[in-house]
Amino acid sequence: MSLSIERKENLLVLSSRLGVKFADLSLLDTALTHTSYANEVKNGVIHNERLEFLGDAVLELACSTYLFNKFPQMPEGEMTKARASVVCETTLADLSARLGVGKYLLLGKGERMTGGNKRPSILADAFESVIGAIYLDQGWQTARMYILDKLDSALIAVEQGYNLKDYKTILQEVVQSHGACIEYKLIDETGPDHAKCFRFAAVVSGKQKGFGIGSSKKEAEQHAAMEALKEYGIL
Known part of the structure; x- marks a missing residue:
């Protein structure tokens, strides 16, 4: 066509x-x-x-x-x-x-x-x-x-050896070294129950540092942590 x-x-x-x-x-x-x-x-x-x-x-x-x-x-x-x-x-x-x-x-x-x-x-x-x-x-x-x-x-x-590690754990260590705290905030979720899509933000001391999407909350949080690590120049 x-x-x-x-x-x-x-x-x-x-x-x-x-x-x-x-x-x-x-x-x-x-x-x-x-x-x-x-x-x-x-x-x-x-x-x-x-x-x-x-x-x-x-x-x-x-x-x-x-x-x-x-x-x-x-x-x-x-x-x-x-x-x-x-x-x-x-x-x-x-x-x-x-x-x-x-x-x-x-x-x-x-x-x-x-x-x-x-x-x-x-x-x-x-x-x-x-x-x-x-x-x-x-x-x-x-x-x-x-x-x-x-x-x-x-x-x-x-x-750098980060590929086999948990991004949330790495980010937690980085954030703590800066004397800050972190939480993961659900931004939205879309799709039917059998095919959900979650979007989370990694929030460091009140500021959004990274966003992530995933088919589960855990996956989306990991992705958000990975994006936040890029903000810190770690990845």
Whole structure:
């Protein structure tokens, strides 16, 4: 199917936000097409699951290669844990949200009405799909450099040994060293009971230092703590 003028304009705005000039915008369009939309509209619309599969593999290869070269003494088991921490749903969903991907997702009516464009699992899958689209459109080297750039903070966390630690515990230690106190505040929750999306703020001595989203309160708090640690220059 050909893209409408409005859709092309929207995709160009997003590609600018992503920092990638696509030769084939239809790849980006497919990366943003959720199965719920394709099943609802039918008419030959292609959903993003195949691109997600490809993007996941490209992400893993890029991170695996980086870890293999950066840490020549790191055992296979630790590399596996480190890679998992870098490409986890929370990190990918956060990247997706910050890049504004949710705004351009094509979702079925049900998913749209229940806040699917903010759901961590959908945002993370969409980011993987976008990576798949970048790989097909721009090639391995561009995709690899893009991944390393966007996952820079997570990779630095691995280098500093934070990836295997509890972000809330680390933040607690940092905050206490500054003589401050911390609490986690629920900002909002969306979605049906079986697919909730929580948004929390890490509040340090009354000031909001980081926000996090997650499919559970615990996950959202961890994510908020991670963002707050970036404010302190720890990650």
